[in-house]
Amino acid sequence: MPDELPHPLLQEDEEQSLCFRGPWAWLVLILICCIGIGLIMWLFRKCVQGPYYRKKTRIDGKVVIVTGCNTGIGKETALELARRGGRIYMACRDAARCEAARLEIIERTQNQNVFNRTLDLASLSSVRQFSERFLAEEQRLDILINNAGIMATPHKLTVDGFEQQFGVNHLGHFLLTNLLLERLKSSAPSRIVVVSSAAYICGRINKDDLNSEKHYSKFLGAYCQSKLANILFTRKLAELLKNSGVTVNCVHPGIVRTELGRYSIATHWFNAIWLRVFGCFVKTPKAGAQTSLRVALDPALEKCSGEFYADSMRFPLLSKAKDKEMADWLWQESEKLVGLQRENAVQTIVVNQ
Numbered sequence: 133m134p135d136e137l138p139h140p141l142l143q144e145d146e147e148q149s150l151c152f153r154g155p156w157a158w159l160v161l162i163l164i165c166c167i168g169i170g171l172i173m174w175l176f177r178k179c180v181q182g183p184y185y186r187k188k189t190r191i192d193g194k195v196v197i198v199t200g201c202n203t204g205i206g207k208e209t210a211l212e213l214a215r216r217g218g219r220i221y222m223a224c225r226d227a228a229r230c231e232a233a234r235l236e237i238i239e240r241t242q243n244q245n246v247f248n249r250t251l252d253l254a255s256l257s258s259v260r261q262f263s264e265r266f267l268a269e270e271q272r273l274d275i276l277i278n279n280a281g282i283m284a285t286p287h288k289l290t291v292d293g294f295e296q297q298f299g300v301n302h303l304g305h306f307l308l309t310n311l312l313l314e315r316l317k318s319s320a321p322s323r324i325v326v327v328s329s330a331a332y333i334c335g336r337i338n339k340d341d342l343n344s345e346k347h348y349s350k351f352l353g354a355y356c357q358s359k360l361a362n363i364l365f366t367r368k369l370a371e372l373l374k375n376s377g378v379t380v381n382c383v384h385p386g387i388v389r390t391e392l393g394r395y396s397i398a399t400h401w402f403n404a405i406w407l408r409v410f411g412c413f414v415k416t417p418k419a420g421a422q423t424s425l426r427v428a429l430d431p432a433l434e435k436c437s438g439e440f441y442a443d444s445m446r447f448p449l450l451s452k453a454k455d456k457e458m459a460d461w462l463w464q465e466s467e468k469l470v471g472l473q474r475e476n477a478v479q480t481i482v483v484n485q
């Protein structure tokens with residue numbers, strides 16, 4: 133009996149050192165779980181944030197306009213383009229916030245060529261004023277980024293009496309782009325980027341009630357219609373710009389944590405909780421800017437026009453977004469609404485004389 137006593141003890145000792153029994157086993161298990169969860173979350177986050185534009189493309193001296201860029205995706209887009217050497221015109225509605233963002237961008241990029249300009253897309257005369265001043269100031273325009281947008285706002289009319297979301301997201305940019313088009317052409321190769329949204333999928337161009345006068349639905353109606361309009365505009369413009377050296381593409385930036393949703397959620401505390409919970413399912417503004425940046429910068433996309441990009445990749449469009457007849461109709465209608473047709477007619481007469 134006494135002989136056998138040390139034996140099991142020894143065995144236990146050996147086992148303990150080999151297999152991490154007891155508290156050690158738990159610790160190791162917890163550690164492995166933590167690393168595993170961390171890895172999964174990291175990968176998930178990577179997927180949600182999407183690919184970054186990492187090419188070293190420089191745009192020294194090139195002239196850029198970004199609309200709606202005092203915050204969110206627009207600000208990140210302007211910042212990155214400033215970092216790469218562009219002359220950046222920040223076109224914002226709120227002059228004070230524009231200036232604050234401008235100073236921050238200058239400080240972070242050490243690029244002094246960043247300028248504040250007032251542009252209220254809800255006012256056609258503001259769009260005209262902005263364009264006139266810009267055309268007088270700069271002899272070229274290399275990149276135009278139609279970034280500004282509003283989402284699911286309460287029913288309200290623009291200065292000119294258009295439903296706000298259609299007016300700002302589509303008509304304001306429609307006029308702006310048209311007024312700057314000759315300058316873009318004479319600066320070719322140049323690019324236009326239109327920030328649209330995958331929400332176009334739910335959109336329908338309401339031919340009978342484009343302005344939501346009979347019925348207003350803030351998201352599925354007016355917002356989605358305006359985003360579909362952005363794409364139809366892009367497609368028609370790409371056709372008009374064929375062989376001009378100016379390309380135009382539209383992007384879905386992703387679901388981004390910006391102030392865009394400021395109207396859509398009712399209360400403050402609900403907003404706070406919502407942001408906590410869904411924070412990891414949405415992109416940061418910086419990640420949200422990447423698709424716009426790739427479409428604006430990537431030399432590989434030099435010839436690409438009339439396409440739709442999301443997560444920096446080209447995506448096929450639903451047939452309603454490729455509807456040529458609808459794109460033609462919307463273009464003509466928009467020309468009438470912003471008063472471009474008259475001018476074009478006048479220009480043609482002048483040219484003919």
Ligand SMILES: *[C@@H]1O[C@H](CO)[C@@H](O)[C@H](O)[C@H]1NC(C)=O
Pocket residue numbers: 227228231247248
């Ligand atoms: C806009 O920028 C200029 C400098 O370029 C500055 O003097 C001016 O105060 C800025 N505007 C506003 C409203 O802050």
